[in-house]
Amino acid sequence: MRVLFVCSGNICRSPLGAQLLVARLGQDAPAFVVESAGTIADDDAPMDGAAAEQSLRLGGAPSSHRSRYLTAPIVESADLVLTAERSHRAAVVSLAPRATKRAFTIKQFARVLDGLEPGDLAGVDSGAALVERIARLRGAVAPPADPADDDVDDPYRRSEDTHRRVADEIDAAVGSIADALRAVR
Numbered sequence: 001m002r003v004l005f006v007c008s009g010n011i012c013r014s015p016l017g018a019q020l021l022v023a024r025l026g027q028d029a030p031a032f033v034v035e036s037a038g039t040i041a042d043d044d045a046p047m048d049g050a051a052a053e054q055s056l057r058l059g060g061a062p063s064s065h066r067s068r069y070l071t072a073p074i075v076e077s078a079d080l081v082l083t084a085e086r087s088h089r090a091a092v093v094s095l096a097p098r099a100t101k102r103a104f105t106i107k108q109f110a111r112v113l114d115g116l117e118p119g120d121l122a123g124v125d126s127g128a129a130l131v132e133r134i135a136r137l138r139g140a141v142a143p144p145a146d147p148a149d150d151d152v153d154d155p156y157r158r159s160e161d162t163h164r165r166v167a168d169e170i171d172a173a174v175g176s177i178a179d180a181l182r183a184v185r
Helices: 013-031 049-057 072-077 086-095 097-102 106-115 127-140 160-184
Strands: 002-007 033-038 080-083 103-105
Touching: 002 013, 002 072, 002 086, 013 033, 013 049, 013 160, 049 160, 072 086, 072 097, 080 086, 080 097, 080 106, 086 097, 086 103, 097 103, 097 127, 103 106, 103 127, 106 127, 106 160, 127 160
Parallel strands: 002 033, 002 080, 080 103
Antiparallel strands: none
């Protein structure tokens, strides 16, 4: 299964999400291809230093990351697209309209997972089936009062506290996602 994380520059949020998902998947990580890209990324930039520190703090491995610009073929090859913001999801869908059912914000996918009833995932036995079920049930879980609550703030060039808060938000969401992916592997 191929999981794609998307943000703007591909130097903070999306590589952090990808690295934390790999870390949370643990021994199951080799069963997944986890990657990232950015809607306005310059190709081949290293991860932002403050974001890399947060990745290390939470068990990620930022040293080999190099940014890349999001393209339609990248989106089309992904089985699940997790974006930092709703605007990134819109960019993903504009590049590859068929991705609409497999593109979510990171926090939205986790929120829907966490809001499901125990039987809602009965019979789900693959990553593709999980994504399809979450897409079908996303309307069954109450949305946040403020739609912006499904977005992850951009910490670029902001304080260490902001980077830590953003990293913790991503890590919490990715933890739920990793648990669900491991369960259907």
